[in-house]
Structures are given as structure tokens and as C-alpha cells.
Amino acid sequence: MKALILNVDLTAEVPIYQQIRDQxxxxxxxxxxxxxxxxxxxxxxxxxxxxxxxxxxxxxxLLRQEGLISLSRKTGAVVTASAADQLLPSDWTxxxxxxxxEAVARxxxxxxxxxxxxxxxxxxxxxxxxxxx
Amino acid sequence: MIVSIILGFILLGLVLLLALVxxxxxxxxxxxxxxxxxxxxxxxxxxxxxxxxRRRVLVCGGVIAVMGVxxxxxxxxxxxxxxxxxxxxxxxxxxxxLAHQEIRAAKIDGxxxxxxxxxxxxxxxxxxxxxxxxxxxxxxAALITVATAIIGVLMYPSMPQTxxxxxxGNGGADRLEAKSVGSxxxxxxxxxxxxxxxxxxxxxxxxxxxxxxxxxxxxxxRWARHYMSLGAKALLGLVAMIDLGLMASSLLxxxxxxxxxxxxxxxxxxxxxxxxxxxxxxxxxxxxGGNGEDTGLTHRDxxxxxxxxxxxxxxxxxxxxxxxxxxxxxxxxxxxxRAAMLLAGVVALIVLVITLRFRG
Numbered sequence: 001m002k003a004l005i006l007n008v009d010l011t012a013e014v015p016i017y018q019q020i021r022d023q024x025x026x027x028x029x030x031x032x033x034x035x036x037x038x039x040x041x042x043x044x045x046x047x048x049x050x051x052x053x054x055x056x057x058x059x060x061x062l063l064r065q066e067g068l069i070s071l072s073r074k075t076g077a078v079v080t081a082s083a084a085d086q087l088l089p090s091d092w093t094x095x096x097x098x099x100x101x102e103a104v105a106r107x108x109x110x111x112x113x114x115x116x117x118x119x120x121x122x123x124x125x126x127x128x129x130x131x132x133x
Numbered sequence: 134m135i136v137s138i139i140l141g142f143i144l145l146g147l148v149l150l151l152a153l154v155x156x157x158x159x160x161x162x163x164x165x166x167x168x169x170x171x172x173x174x175x176x177x178x179x180x181x182x183x184x185x186x187r188r189r190v191l192v193c194g195g196v197i198a199v200m201g202v203x204x205x206x207x208x209x210x211x212x213x214x215x216x217x218x219x220x221x222x223x224x225x226x227x228x229x230x231l232a233h234q235e236i237r238a239a240k241i242d243g244x245x246x247x248x249x250x251x252x253x254x255x256x257x258x259x260x261x262x263x264x265x266x267x268x269x270x271x272x273x274a275a276l277i278t279v280a281t282a283i284i285g286v287l288m289y290p291s292m293p294q295t296x297x298x299x300x301x302g303n304g305g306a307d308r309l310e311a312k313s314v315g316s317x318x319x320x321x322x323x324x325x326x327x328x329x330x331x332x333x334x335x336x337x338x339x340x341x342x343x344x345x346x347x348x349x350x351x352x353x354x355r356w357a358r359h360y361m362s363l364g365a366k367a368l369l370g371l372v373a374m375i376d377l378g379l380m381a382s383s384l385l386x387x388x389x390x391x392x393x394x395x396x397x398x399x400x401x402x403x404x405x406x407x408x409x410x411x412x413x414x415x416x417x418x419x420x421x422g423g424n425g426e427d428t429g430l431t432h433r434d435x436x437x438x439x440x441x442x443x444x445x446x447x448x449x450x451x452x453x454x455x456x457x458x459x460x461x462x463x464x465x466x467x468x469x470x471r472a473a474m475l476l477a478g479v480v481a482l483i484v485l486v487i488t489l490r491f492r493g
Binding site for chain 1: 249250251252253254255256257258259260261342343345347350351354428430433449450451452
């Protein structure tokens with residue numbers, strides 16, 4: 001298993017909780033975090049970053065709402081990735097629409113957009129293609 | 134007397150050596166306690182200040198050594214040597230601070246951090262799968278302490294009725310005490326206390342926060358893990374050697390052996406293991422796993438939390454133990470009330486030991 005390193009840009013426009021949430025989602029996609037992997041306790045992670053407790057709490061809460069992790073007092077934060085339903089949530093489609101629209105607006109050819117998407121999916125190295133119903 | 138003169142000069146030489154070597158074994162992005170972006174680590178101001186610092190330290194060391202020899206020739210007392218070591222440490226800090234101020238001024242004037250993305254990197258594995266406590270290294274210290282206690286119990290009936298509990302500077306016994314459990318086992322109690330204290334410190338190091346370089350977090354995380362485990366082992370190795378010295382001193386006391394070399398039995402293993410521990414940590418101090426892909430982030434400018442370039446003071450930070458920026462190993466967060474309590478405890482302990490020793 002790869003080590004999970006979270007790297008936060010303090011000067012970026014993206015809020016810190018969002019950066020943490022995004023990096024954990026990517027770690028799950030990459031396989032650095034698998035089902036059952038534990039995340040550090042909220043307080044410990046906040047102390048290691050030197051940031052407010054509520055910032056980490058917000059990131060974990062987002063992940064919980066998305067069904068990617070479960071939070072409990074006994075076991076802490078645990079990844080539940082594949083337990084979530086296989087369908088994409090509606091807001092995912094909305095965000096993907098915006099991203100694709102950006103590419104189209106810039107005049108990027110559709111083939112190149114699709115190629116980039118495929119390359120990114122491949123970079124996660126997950127056997128996603130084979131488990132079609 | 135010869136012994137204390139030689140030891141005094143050895144100590145002076147070691148401090149001088151450490152002062153000269155330290156800048157080259159600290160991270161190149163924190164020269165003289167000033168956080169700078171990696172691309173400025175070869176800036177002419179930094180190189181010039183390092184040169185000046187070395188020259189100043191050498192001059193101070195020379196002056197102190199001459200003064201030490203002079204005072205020895207005049208007064209015939211080796212007492213001034215420990216004082217001159219303290220003076221050298223003070224002057225050393227002065228040299229450090231001059232370089233610190235110059236580099237800091239250049240950094241602020243030049244706006245070295247302008248436009249850079251400052252980041253923080255965290256290795257979550259340090260929390261979910263922390264490095265293991267080096268039990269084997271603690272076992273060495275524990276075994277020596279237990280062995281000393283057992284030997285003491287076996288020898289107790291045959292010990293002399295009066296025990297030498299203190300030696301004068303010239304190596305002669307200057308304080309005797311009637312045989313009792315308290316006097317005979319005083320050094321065993323010291324072994325127990327020191328072993329427990331350093332074991333707690335080693336555990337705190339293992340759990341402490343790593344200071345990763347966000348530009349190359351993966352190599353940096355590997356280094357931090359290695360360095361933590363090394364630091365814990367160095368501390369436990371150190372306490373094992375101190376316990377060994379105390380064991381040898383106890384044996385001298387229990388057999389009624391009076392020798393002018395008695396202080397060496399404790400000083401030599403302690404000094405040797407301190408030098409070994411510092412050398413091992415220093416060799417691993419500068420190269421912080423800095424190769425690998427650059428993420429484009431720079432370590433955040435945390436100068437404001439370091440008072441006078443050396444003392445970490447951050448009330449917002451819940452961490453008690455943090456890696457030192459200039460020097461080797463770790464330091465306390467003095468913004469945390471627990472640090473003040475810890476210091477007060479150590480001072481109280483020293484005062485207690487001194488009053489106990491001079492009561493009789």
C-alpha cells in the first residue's frame with residue numbers, strides 16, 4: 001500500500017477543507033486508500049497540519065455525506081469506498097458538465113478531451129472497466 | 134586536577150567543533166534559523182554569512198582557549214574551564230544571531246517568498262501506522278539497571294560501613310555517608326529515574342509531528358520516519374551508557390575503592406555516547422530525502438513562531454515536541470503551558486538533587 005501524503009496549498013484559492021477532501025478522494029481512486037483503511041483522527045490530522053479542527057472536520061463530513069468514509073466514535077474514520085452505490089450522483093454530472101464545457105468553450109477537439117479523460121482514468125490504475133453488469 | 138583540566142579542554146573542543154559543523158548539517162532551506170525558499174539556498178548573502186559565522190566562531194574559540202590556559206596558569210584552579218565553556222556557548226549564540234539577522238533582512242528586503250505557493254504536507258501514515266518503539270534499545274538500559282540493583286542487594290552485607298558519595302575536583306573522596314539503603318542505592322535510583330525519563334522522551338519523539346517539505350513530501354516523509362526512529366534509539370542508547378557509568382560508579386562505591394580516576398568512570402561513557410548520538414543524528418540531519426518530483430509548493434514561512442531564531446513559541450499549536458530548525462533533534466513548544474511545567478519540573482529535580490547532596 002502506498003503512503004498517503006496530504007499536501008495542502010495555504011495560498012491557493014481552493015479552501016483547505018476542499019483540498020483535503022479532494023486528495024482523499026484521489027487516494028481512494030489510486031488505491032492508496034482501500035476499503036477498511038483508516039484515516040487519522042480529526043484532531044491529530046488538524047494538529048499535524050497546524051490548522052483548525054473544524055477545517056478537517058468539514059472535509060471528513062463531506063466525505064461521509066458522499067458515502068466514501070464512515071465516521072464513528074469507536075473506529076474513527078474508515079474508508080467505505082466500494083460499499084457506495086455504483087451510480088454517479090447527480091451533482092457529479094453537473095460538475096463534469098462544467099468541466100467539459102470549459103474544454104469545448106476553449107475549442108479543444110472532442111477527441112482530445114475524451115483521450116485526456118481516458119488517460120486520467122487509466123492513471124488511477126483501478127480495474128473499473130471489467131466489473132460491468 | 135589533571136583529569137578535570139583535560140576534560141575541560143575536551144569539552145571546549147567539542148563545543149567548538151559542533152558550532153563549526155552545525156550550519157553544514159542543518160537543512161539548506163533554514164540557514165541560521167531563517168526559512169527561505171529552496172531556490173535561494175545558494176544565494177550569495179547566505180554563503181557570505183556562513184563564511185563570516187565560521188570566522189567569528191573560530192576567533193571566539195581561540196580567545197576562550199587562550200583565556201582558559203591563562204587563568205589556569207595564574208590561579209592554578211581548573212574551575213574557570215566549565216565557565217569558559219558557558220562563555221563560548223554564549224558567544225556562539227551571538228555569532229548565530231548576527232548571521233540570522235543578516236539573512237532575515239536580505240529575505241525580507243528581497244521579498245524571497247513573494248508569489249510562491251506556501252504549503253503544508255502531512256504523512257497520514259505516521260498516525261495510522263506509527264513507527265515502532267525501539268523496545269530492544271530500552272531493554273539494554275533496563276537490564277543494566279536491574280543488574281546493578283541485583284549486584285547491590287548481593288553485595289550489601291559486605292559493603293564498607295561508610296560509603297564515599299562524593300569526589301572532590303582533585304579526585305579525592307570529600308564526603309562520606311553511613312551505609313544505608315538510601316546511600317548505597319542512590320545511583321540505582323538515579324538510573325531508574327533517568328531511564329524512565331528518557332524512555333518517555335523517546336516515546337514522545339516517535340509520536341511527534343514530522344516537518345515535511347511540501348516540495349518533495351514523499352522522500353521527506355521517508356526521511357522523517359527514519360530520523361524519528363534514529364532519535365529514539367540514540368536517546369535510549371545514551372541512557373544505557375549513562376546507566377553503565379552509574380553501575381561502574383556504584384561498584385567503586387560498594388567495594389570502597391578510592392581512585393583519582395573515579396569521575397572518569399562516569400564521564401567517559403556519557404561523553405562518548407553523547408558524541409556518538411550527536412554524530413549519528415548529525416549525519417542524517419542535512420539530507421532530508423530532497424530528491425524526487427517537485428510539487429511546486431514551498432514550505433510555509435514560519436519564522437514568526439521562532440523567537441530569536443531558536444525558541445519555538447506558538448500558542449495555537451497543540452504539538453509539544455517539534456523538530457529543531459537550527460541544530461539537531463527536537464525542541465519544545467514554549468507557547469504550550471506544559472513546556473513551562475516540564476522545565477519547572479526539571480529545574481526542581483536538579484535543585485532537589487543538589488540540596489540532597491549538600492545536606493550532610
